[in-house]
Amino acid sequence: MQQLNDFLSVIDSYIGSAGWFPFALLGVGLFFTIYLKFPQIRYFGFAFKILRGKFDKAGDQGDTSHFQALTTALSGTVGTGNIAGVALAVHLGGPAALFWMVVTAAIGMCTKFVEVTLSHKYREVAQDGTMAGGPMYYMKNKLNMKWLAVVFAVATVLSSFGTGNMPQINSISSALKSTFAIEPWMTGAVLSVILAFVIIGGIKRIASVTEKLVPAMAIVYFIGCFSVIFANLENLIPSITSIFSSLFTTTAATGGFLGATIMYAFNVGVGRGLFSNEAGQGSAPIAHASAKGHEPVSEGMVAILEPFIDTIIICSITGLTLLSSGVWQEKHLNDFAVTDMSILAGHDYTDDNKPGRVALKEHLSGENPLPVFDGMLQVENGKITSVVTVIHARSLAEDITVNESFGGSPLTGEVEISNGKPVDGSISFYGKSLIHSVPLTAIAFTKGWFGDYGQYIVSIGILLFAFSTAISWSYYGDRAMTFLWGSGSVKYYRIVYVAGFFIAAIADTTIIWTVAAIAIAVMTLPNLLGIFLLRKDMKSTIADYWKGMKEEFPDEKTPE
Template identity: 85%
Template sequence: MQQLNDFLKVIDSYIGSSWWFPFALLGTGLFFTIYLKFPQIRYFRFAFNVVRGKYDKEGDEGDTSHFQALTTALSGTVGTGNIAGVALALHLGGPAALFWMVITAAIGMCTKFVEVTLSHKYREKAADGSMAGGPMYYMKNKLNMKWLAVIFAIATVLSSFGTGNMPQINSIAGAVKSTFQIEPWITGAVLSVILAFVIIGGIKRIASVTEKLVPAMAVIYFLGCFSVIFANIENVIPSIISIFSSLFTTTAATGGFLGATVMYAFNTGVGRGLFSNEAGQGSAPIAHASAKAHEPVSEGMVAILEPFIDTIIICSITGLTLLSSGAWQDKHYNDFAVTDMSVLVGTEYTDDNKEDRKALKEHLSGENPLPVFDGMLQVENGKIVSDVTVIHARSVAEEVVVNESFGGAPLTGEVEIKDGILQDASISFYGKSLVHSSPLTAIAFTKGWLGNAGQYIVSIGLLLFAFSTAISWSYYGDRAMTFLAGSGSVKYYRIVYVAGFFIAAIADTTIIWTVAAIAIALMTLPNLVGIIMLRKDMKNTINDYWSGFKKEYPDEKTPE
């Protein structure tokens, strides 16, 4: 499992986690922001009128309303990125990573506007009568680059598993296990059956479910967040200051957090920001292409609201909850994930010592690797007697107990460690370390007025958020399959999608996040290339929209 994860990380290092990927993503959004004169600001208020149907016409073609398209797209983005992803970004990059998540969203509002407008403009009616759209259709119908459209569609199918399927159920199963002690396979089995029932009904049933689910789950989640923020109100201002104070300097070590470089915080924030709002990825345009509209620009305006709601509001509130609670820098008892753990030679490393902190941070960043243990680790009654230091979740692990299995008896004997990595994944390491993803958010929610009951909001919120994401991404995948192999292929795709949903409930979390990162990049790059090539088409489409709007609504004030 570790070897597979290492192989996937190598692939990801050349694309999604490479130094140039965030610049390509933000650069494209920044280009369109300037080229189109800040549409995310100028059209922001106007977008609300479009959502409520003020300019709708009788007979507009499509399968869903503007609001349903928005909630379906939001249900595809509001998921683990808002709960687990923000916690992971903070864990990896420190408070500064939250700033870059917000900046990514602000620029991404324009990117969403462009990709949704173009995808809606060049959509088609499928053989079954439903609307089919997305970047693959403008690539084929306008750019005459079917080969690029095919690459994007294949990447969409892969990403439906790597973004909308596997990380979602894995986070749900982990949260439910830690909160309710329900085994992951049971959670996976129950939710797989419900998922199958919903997606069989197609976009109309999906939209009907998401338009009710998204507002309800947002209210529940916000109540939990504010119960923590107000309970720790004295930490709010220092938390906000910490976000900006570490923007252009190395994030200082604090508690169990060993610090992070400026570039690492930037890459982490942008990467998690994209995973959260998917701006530039080309996924949301597939949902918006189903909306009833007689022209595409209004639907593009609706899409402007997505990154604002998803990242600027929800992720910011999650980040403030994590920071004000202090849970992100504290060590907590947990079962160690093999792929998140390494064993160093020597017991002299502690995070109480300034020099050790520096050495450990450089080790984790790859600047100056420390010697790792290789051989048989000696363990007596669960206690490690060999001269080693265990690193877990980018922190020095404390009070480590080695068990024969998860929840099993303390081990006495030898444990094989190769190049610092545990070779037998059935052996359990348990102790105190930093935690990340959904378990960290669950802990933070216990630091508020609700006490231990707060973790239930995270589990319920994660379940609703992540499950709605899985629902929406099944639609993205089936539209991609329709493009690749026709409407008849969709039923087979749905079977595999539900099966993958169940399997991922019991798979390794770290590997799933790595797969998600690769899948995101494989969708994003063709989409960015496509929308840049259609920049003049986009500007002309906007101009045509406002010309027609003035004739139809001469008394309306326009934000052009």
């Protein structure tokens, strides 16, 4: 597993985690923001009129309403990115990462407006009579670049597993195991059956589920978040201040957090922001292409609301919950993930003074790596007797117990260590360190008015959020398969999708996040290229839209 994760990390380092990727993502969005004169601001209020169906016509083609398309797309984005992803961003980049998540969303509102408008404009009717759309159709029908459309469609199929499938069920199974002690295989089995039932019904059944599920789960989650924020109200202003104070300086070390550089916080925030709202990835346009409508720009305006709801509202509230509770900088007892652990040779490292923090931080950043341990680690009754230092989750681990297996008896004997990591993955390391993802958010929710019961809100939230994401992403993969091999191929895709959902329930979390990062990048790049090439088409489409609105609704005040 470690070798596989290392290999995938190398691939990701050249694309999604490369220094140029966030600049490409934000650059295209910023270009359209200026080129189209800030449509995410000018059209924001008008989007609500469209959402209510004010300008709909009886004969509009499509499978879903504007609201159903929005909730389907939101269910595809409101998932682990809002609960686990925000916690991971704060864990890695500190408070400043939240700012860059919000900036990514603000710019992404324009990017999503463009990609949805173009995808809706060039959609087609599939062999089975349903609407089929997405970036692959404007690439084929307008750009005449079928090869690029194929690349995007293949990437969409892969991304449906790397974004919508594997990380979602893994987060669900982890949350239910830690909260209710439900074995991951049981969670995977039950939810796989439910998933199969929903997605077999196609977009109409998916939309009917998501239009009810999304509002309900948002209300439940908000109640949990505000219970923590109001219970720690004295920390709210300092938390907000920390977001901005660390923007242009290295995030200071605090508690178990060893600090983060400006660029690292920027890269993490943009990366997590994209994973959360998927603006520029080209996924949401596939859902919006199913909406009933005769004007593509109208559906593009509805899409403006997505990053605002998903990231600017939900992710910001999650971030303030984490910061105000203070748990992001505290060490907590947890089972160590082997892929997130490193054993250093020697015991001269500490995080209770500045030199020690600097040395550990430079080791984690790769700037000045410390020597790792190789050989046989001596353990007696669960306690390490060799002279080593254990790093886990980017923090100095404490109170470590080595067990024969997860939940097993304390080990006495030798553990083979290669390049700082245990060779036998079945051996469990348990102790205090920083934590991230779902477990971090779960602990934060226990610091509110609900006390220990708060963790149940996170478990229920991650179950609903992540499961709805898996439902929506199955539709994205469905449409990509329809584009590549026709409607007949969809049934085979659904079988593999459900099987992958079950398998990922028991897979390694770190590897799944790495796969997701790669899939996002491979899908995003063709889409960014495509919408940039169609910039003039987009501008003329908007001009024609407002011209038609004036003729059809002369008394309507429009923000053209």
